[in-house]
Structure formats: C-alpha cells, structure tokens
Amino acid sequence: MRILAVSGSLRAASSNSRAIQALALLAPAGVEVEIWRGLGELPFFNPDLDIDPAPARVAAWRAAVEACDALVISSPEYAHGVAGVMKNGLDWLVSHPGLHETPVAVINATPPGDYAQAHMRDNLSVMFTTLVEAAFVTVNLRGRSETPAQIAADPALSAPLRQALNALAQMG
Numbered sequence: 001m002r003i004l005a006v007s008g009s010l011r012a013a014s015s016n017s018r019a020i021q022a023l024a025l026l027a028p029a030g031v032e033v034e035i036w037r038g039l040g041e042l043p044f045f046n047p048d049l050d051i052d053p054a055p056a057r058v059a060a061w062r063a064a065v066e067a068c069d070a071l072v073i074s075s076p077e078y079a080h081g082v083a084g085v086m087k088n089g090l091d092w093l094v095s096h097p098g099l100h101e102t103p104v105a106v107i108n109a110t111p112p113g114d115y116a117q118a119h120m121r122d123n124l125s126v127m128f129t130t131l132v133e134a135a136f137v138t139v140n141l142r143g144r145s146e147t148p149a150q151i152a153a154d155p156a157l158s159a160p161l162r163q164a165l166n167a168l169a170q171m172g
Contacts, residue, residue: 008075008086066098077116105135
C-alpha cells in the first residue's frame, strides 16, 4: 500500500510535518509512506490556469495523489479554518478525478483544531473521498519539540499514528 502524506504547514519546525514524518517511520511492512513537500510551490488556484497541460507543480501534485492508495493530511488551524496553503492544494484537486474515492486520514497535531477538522471534512466530502473515521486522529505536539524519531518511539504519541496507519491499511 502506498500512502501519500502532506503537511499543511510551511513552517520549518512544524508539528504537522513532524507528525507525518513520524508516521512514515511507523509504517509497517508492505506500507510505504511518501511525504509530498511541494505544497508551498503550487500557484494560487485560478480556474484560468486549470487547463491541459496543467502547470508543472500542479501536474506533479496531481500525479502524486493519483499514484497513492491513501492520503494523509496534517494541517494546522488558522483563524478557525484550514491553512490557506492546504486549501489551495485541495482546490487544485477538485476538478481532477485522481482523489475520488481515495481513503483519507487527517492528523491533528495541535489540538483543539475542531474548526479546521470540520472544514477539512466538508472539503474532502465534496471531493468524493472516502473519509476513514478511525484514521482521523490527534497527536498533541503543541509546544513540544520532539523529533519525528522521538515521536515514533514514544508509545503515547505514536499510538494515534499507528491507529491511522492500521485503519488505512484495512482499506487497502
């Protein structure tokens, strides 16, 4: 199974990025977690640019999504919503069928994040993804500085990530 993981934060020391890096370290045999790092390089969504061929970075994003068996998103909440860079990435996928029926997990790395989670559910539902409820998890990294390896080694921090991986693996 191939899982594509993306962080909705562009911060160098992002909790969301560390969560998906830890997720990759925890992947069991037969599960590959690829981390997509190009979200900040996507142009702002503009329907006038949503043409064939798509802009190069958009084409790369869409190809990565199309090639995966499942998608994991970890994005911060800004102003009671999904981070703009993450929403922009999702907007580029709306008209592309590559995400349809793809199992999706959402990791909340800085609780509470309830508003962003709700917006993410709405956006992903409209995009006809398969929301894997058991893979919507919280790993509380707010104010913490553990490395991805330390997160993966900590039973309390890694348990929700393992839960998300197991739930996605059952889908595949």
